Amino acid sequence: MQHLKTHYHPEIKTLENKSIVRRLATRSITIQGHNILLMYTERYEDYSLPGGGLDLGEDKFEGMMRELNEETGAVSIRNIKPFGIYEEYRPWYKPDYDVQHMISYCYTCDIDKELGNSKLEHYEINNGMKAVWINIHEAIKHNTTTMATSDKKGMSIERETFLLKLIAERIG
Template sequence: MKQLNLMPAEPLPGSCFVRQAARAIVIRGNEILLLYTARYDDYTLPGGGIDENENIESALARELLEETGAKSVTSIQPYGIYEEYQHWYKPDFDTVKIISHCFLVEICGDFTAPQMESYEQANGMRPVWLPIKEAIAHNKYALKNSDKKGQSLQRETIILETVAKEFKLN
């Protein structure tokens, strides 16, 4: 898999742990399936942490079902890896190294209602299909102008820009 960082991830000072994550890139025509989060006013890829003893593909399918209601994943193809360090919000560690495994995913069939975690619901998260360029422009504006942006916004914008360029999505 290709490395998606534009620059190497730089460690932050203090104690650190590693979190593995799986993220889905689901393209339909000129649109991409994303999660809009009202609290941060941003668009992110569906996906999340990989549980202990869970394989990446199972984690990805589970996250897609929970966050978007996608019931039938028909294809999962490796796309790239994005590594980053972020400040951690709990007292057990100072920082977290997040290794995001990104996959091109095809889904078919009907969607069921998402079964998001309580904090996702409280943050106003919901699945949306929209043109990728619209999501990129929105996220870039938030990066520049918002004081409530989430820590994942830079990662998500870089991945979306890479996908838009490679697949020539408008």
Template structure:
């Protein structure tokens, strides 16, 4: 799968002599015309692609489908194709490592416009997460406004906004 970008948190100045934990995640890109299926998180006031961490030894595509179904209630997931991988190095605030090295494997797919019931985890409910079909340009503008106004933005919104721009450039039909 093609490499899309590597992001390194500004607190990480070197990777030698640090303990690194590996994490694999997937992200789903489902478009219908100029709209994209995204998760809006009230707590962070941002839009993100549906997806998340893979279980140990989980197949990439099965993990993407599982996360997409859980987070959005998407049904009839089909025409899955690789889009690319986004790589990140972030501080890891647990005892077992200093840095997390995450690969987010992104796939395009088609889903039915009518969504079923999501199966959110407790923290996702507390964060006010909800699946929405959103015009892609609106999601980009919203995230950019949040990034400009938020003092606590992290790599996640930067990743998501980078990916949304790339999706707009490569996958939206030219008007």
């Protein structure tokens, strides 16, 4: 799979003498016309690709389909193709490690436009997450504004906006 980018959070000045925890994740790219299926998170005021961490030993395709279904209720997930890998190093919030090395495996796929019921986790519900079909250019503009003006932005918005811009370039 093509490597898209390695991003270092501004707080990560060096990896030397740091304890690093690795997290594998998947991200789903589902497009219909110029609309893309994204998760809007009220807490962070951002749009992101559906996805999340892989369970230990979980196949990447199975994990991608599980996350997409859990977060959006997507059904009939098909035509899964590799899009690329996005790596990031960011501060870890638990005392056992200093840095999280997140590796996101991104895939394109097709789904039925009509979504079923999502199975969001408790924290996702509390963060105000919901699946939405939105024009990709509107989502990019929104995230760009959030990055420039909001103190609520999360650590993932740079990754998500980079990926959305790359996707928009490829769909024309």
